Amino acid sequence: MQCYVGVLKDALLQHATIEKAQASQRFFTHEVCCMGVNAADIKKVVSEFHMAHKGLCANEVLAITEALLAQAHYNEEVLTAFGLINKYVKRHYDDNLLARFEYWLEHYTTNWSTVDDLCIKTIYLFLLSRPHLIEKTQHWRYSEVSWCRRASNVVWVKFIHRPIANAVYRLDKNLIFDHCDVLLDDPDEFVQKSLGWLLKVTAAHHHDAVVEYIEHNSEQLQRVTLRYAIEKMAPTVRKRLLAR
Secondary structure (H helix, E strand, O other), rough: HHHHHHHHHHHHHOOOOHHHHHHHHOOOOOOOEEEEEEHHHHHHHHHHHHHHOOOOOHHHHHHHHHHHHHHOHHHHHHHHHHHHOOOOOOOOOOOHHHHHHHHHHHHOOOOOOOOHHHHHHHHHHHHHOHHHHHHHHHHHOOOOOHHHHHHHHHHHHHHHHEEEEEEEEEEHHHHHHHHHHOOOOOOHHHHHHHHHHHHHHOOOOOOOHHHHHHOOOOOOOOHHHHHHOOOOOOOOHOOOOOOO
């Protein structure tokens, strides 16, 4: 495992520049340890690693992912670790991988980009072939780690209304609102932004229900959450909700 981790770290360093590190930092409001590798670089490193090591099985790649996560110092190393298993998560591993994802969120994610990347890419693909597990992420909202609480919102955004095979998966809107109730008073800015994101996506399919929810919770909703939630609504509706 150490040999493979070294190969990946060296490959990332070959793409790193100070300019890209500075550019990456502009996306964050707090200091993030960036080596200066962009998304295209990471995609290339992952692709070339798989091409060079075709003999590795899915479980061996998962072991490499966890070894890299345990030794990651830079943000890009975490993103690379997640990217390594993307090609395997739909058809390999069992349901227990969901518990590992939770562990990764609580121990290896340190900013919104690593949370969102894991949720929107890796966990999304995993759940796409296991929709019975989608609601099993609800307890993440009670985590002591704010990044895991953010993930409890982000992991649902692609499943509000999602075609899967020959059917359409629809996350129950009442379940979403019950979930939001728990996080309305969360003190973390990034949890609140993700809560607004979840409501915004829900509004695309349950517009009136989301408006009613916002009106009912107008005194409790934080301003940043509200702004994200109403971003796609008609100007007149946004103005009315903001006035409340």
